[in-house]
Amino acid sequence: MADDNIFKVLEFDATTILDSIIVLILAYILVRVLSFILVKVSERVNRYRFSVKMMLPVLKFSIYGIALYHISGNILNLSPNQLLAISGLIGAGIGFGLKDLFADVIGGIVITLEKPYQVGDKIKIGEYYGEVSDIGIRATKLVTPEDNLVFAPNFMVFTQPVSNANAGGHELLAVIDLYIDSDSDAASAMKILKEAMITSKYVYVSKKRPYTVLLKDYPFYRRLRGKAYVNDLRYEFEFQSDVTRRAWDEFSRKGISAPKVNIMEAGTSGSGEIQ
Amino acid sequence: MGDEKTELIGFREEIANVQAAIADFESGKKLNIAIIAEPFAGRTAIANEIEKINAQKVTRLNLLCPVKNREEIALQGQSKRIVIIDNCHFLYMRKVGGFEIIEELLKLIENPDTMFITTWNLYSWKYLDEVIKIGKFFPVQINLPKLTADQIKESILSGYDKNEIKFLQDVGFENEKIIDFAKYQVMIKPLNKTINIPYLKISYDRLKVRLSRKKKVVAIEDLIFEKIKHISNGNPGVAGVIWQKSLEYPVIKPGNVKELSFNIDLDYDESFILGIILSMDSIGKRELAEIEGFEYQIDEIIFRLLKQGLIVMEDNNCRINPEALGSIVEFLKRSRLVW
Numbered sequence: 001m002a003d004d005n006i007f008k009v010l011e012f013d014a015t016t017i018l019d020s021i022i023v024l025i026l027a028y029i030l031v032r033v034l035s036f037i038l039v040k041v042s043e044r045v046n047r048y049r050f051s052v053k054m055m056l057p058v059l060k061f062s063i064y065g066i067a068l069y070h071i072s073g074n075i076l077n078l079s080p081n082q083l084l085a086i087s088g089l090i091g092a093g094i095g096f097g098l099k100d101l102f103a104d105v106i107g108g109i110v111i112t113l114e115k116p117y118q119v120g121d122k123i124k125i126g127e128y129y130g131e132v133s134d135i136g137i138r139a140t141k142l143v144t145p146e147d148n149l150v151f152a153p154n155f156m157v158f159t160q161p162v163s164n165a166n167a168g169g170h171e172l173l174a175v176i177d178l179y180i181d182s183d184s185d186a187a188s189a190m191k192i193l194k195e196a197m198i199t200s201k202y203v204y205v206s207k208k209r210p211y212t213v214l215l216k217d218y219p220f221y222r223r224l225r226g227k228a229y230v231n232d233l234r235y236e237f238e239f240q241s242d243v244t245r246r247a248w249d250e251f252s253r254k255g256i257s258a259p260k261v262n263i264m265e266a267g268t269s270g271s272g273e274i275q
Numbered sequence: 276m277g278d279e280k281t282e283l284i285g286f287r288e289e290i291a292n293v294q295a296a297i298a299d300f301e302s303g304k305k306l307n308i309a310i311i312a313e314p315f316a317g318r319t320a321i322a323n324e325i326e327k328i329n330a331q332k333v334t335r336l337n338l339l340c341p342v343k344n345r346e347e348i349a350l351q352g353q354s355k356r357i358v359i360i361d362n363c364h365f366l367y368m369r370k371v372g373g374f375e376i377i378e379e380l381l382k383l384i385e386n387p388d389t390m391f392i393t394t395w396n397l398y399s400w401k402y403l404d405e406v407i408k409i410g411k412f413f414p415v416q417i418n419l420p421k422l423t424a425d426q427i428k429e430s431i432l433s434g435y436d437k438n439e440i441k442f443l444q445d446v447g448f449e450n451e452k453i454i455d456f457a458k459y460q461v462m463i464k465p466l467n468k469t470i471n472i473p474y475l476k477i478s479y480d481r482l483k484v485r486l487s488r489k490k491k492v493v494a495i496e497d498l499i500f501e502k503i504k505h506i507s508n509g510n511p512g513v514a515g516v517i518w519q520k521s522l523e524y525p526v527i528k529p530g531n532v533k534e535l536s537f538n539i540d541l542d543y544d545e546s547f548i549l550g551i552i553l554s555m556d557s558i559g560k561r562e563l564a565e566i567e568g569f570e571y572q573i574d575e576i577i578f579r580l581l582k583q584g585l586i587v588m589e590d591n592n593c594r595i596n597p598e599a600l601g602s603i604v605e606f607l608k609r610s611r612l613v614w
Contacts, residue, residue: 199373
């Protein structure tokens with residue numbers, strides 16, 4: 001008798017299959033529509049952008065989960081034995097080649113629950129760096145600084161370290177390195193870099209988001225390192241460019257110069273090799 | 276008539292605090308004072324009042340535009356021990372090298388023999404407090420409060436004779452429903468179409484009258500000033516502008532007091548420049564170009580701000596449109612361009 005029930009799994013009629021497909025299509029449409037609305041709403045309420053976008057992956061997994069539950073329980077009317085049989089089939093599928101897909105889905109669930117990153121964060125995962133634009137069932141979409149769309153498989157969260165630059169916050173710490181000649185006035189250069197940072201249209205300064213300017217001496221040049229938070233992480237590179245441009249404009253006016261090419265001269269003297 | 280009285284309304288406690296600090300200074304304890312408020316909120320009125328009360332003791336410096344020369348704030352030759360500097364936000368510019376004058380002021384105020392009473396735009400103050408910790412130099416910080424409806428009424432009506440203004444009810448007010456359907460127009464840009472979304476509109480005037488009938492009759496003038504207070508958010512300057520726009524001399528009706536809605540649509544550069552104008556009260560095109568860094572963009576940005584009714588031009592300087600102040604502050608805070 002039990003065996004009969006198991007084999008009934010294969011006895012789906014066309015209506016059952018059609019109903020299941022319709023439910024999946026409806027779930028897909030619902031996910032797309034709600035994602036679209038949430039993204040639009042999040043852009044309108046800029047301050048709470050991340051809070052709204054955080055709901056996206058939870059929403060997706062919930063809708064697809066409910067759709068699958070509805071298909072198995074109400075459309076297919078699967079008994080426990082039938083579920084067991086299907087589980088066996090899925091297990092075999094995973095064994096034969098769906099292993100990665102399964103790992104991606106589990107990775108997606110872990111990302112949703114544990115939140116190592118959220119939609120809108122700037123992350124580095126494996127060799128990829130960019131802004132998380134979507135967390136899907138199978139992959140996380142990243143937009144790189146070159147505006148390329150990268151699909152990073154969700155299972156990477158198990159195998160690769162994840163570096164999150166803002167962890168759900170709006171701001172992101174940007175680092176700007178400028179190199180000046182050893183003979184230039186370092187104090188004046190540090191003041192200029194500080195002012196270029198704190199007057200930038202992209203900066204955000206508060207007690208929790210302070211800025212710093214550091215100086216390091218190298219044999220043939222000095223490195224100025226400015227650290228400040230960008231108001232919105234989407235403007236990370238605009239901020240760096242804005243500060244660099246305005247700092248160098250002022251350096252030129254104040255006679256602060258870039259390192260000379262004496263590295264090459266020193267390196268090539270005598271042996272002709274760079275030391 | 277009531278100019279002197281008008282300036283005091285709503286700020287008596289703040290003036291008393293300043294007078295207490297002056298008394299402490301005279302007994303040997305120096306405390307510099309910062310009076311902080313948003314545009315149109317009455318900073319200069321307070322400075323005038325303090326100067327008037329302490330006419331024999333103070334000298335005053337009025338800053339009307341961004342200061343570029345440190346000689347403009349030099350105090351050589353002045354013998355009075357209390358210095359009032361109005362509009363101190365003109366002592367800095369948000370650009371590289373734009374803090375030299377304010378650093379000069381901070382050196383000046385270290386002088387133990389002179390007390391400084393300064394006024395600041397709220398948004399400049401918040402910015403400067405984060406980036407150069409200006410608050411440390413001013414132990415007494417006075418934030419001007421928002422006025423109540425009664426204070427706004429007292430302030431505005433002090434400029435008129437008794438019974439000069441007639442407060443009348445709108446025609447058809449009695450027939451107006453407390454809750455009614457209205458249509459909100461939304462523009463769908465990709466389709467270039469406008470759709471009407473029905474929503475429930477609540478008539479707060481009718482609601483207030485209905486609720487208050489059980490207790491006491493609300494005078495029409497109180498209703499009007501409550502509305503003005505709500506729209507101006509207690510800002511006396513904005514309230515004055517709304518009053519002038521609503522008044523059909525000598526008559527004013529509740530229906531004439533209208534809340535303007537500004538649908539602000541700006542890109543990041545335009546929002547930043549709007550934030551600068553808000554923080555500076557009044558600033559010229561050349562200074563804005565120096566701050567923005569790209570002179571060719573400024574005309575276009577100012578055109579966009581003017582077109583949306585967010586700023587006005589006065590003597591070649593850009594100023595915030597008082598009626599748009601609330602919408603602008605909300606928009607810029609949402610964009611995190613003012614703190």
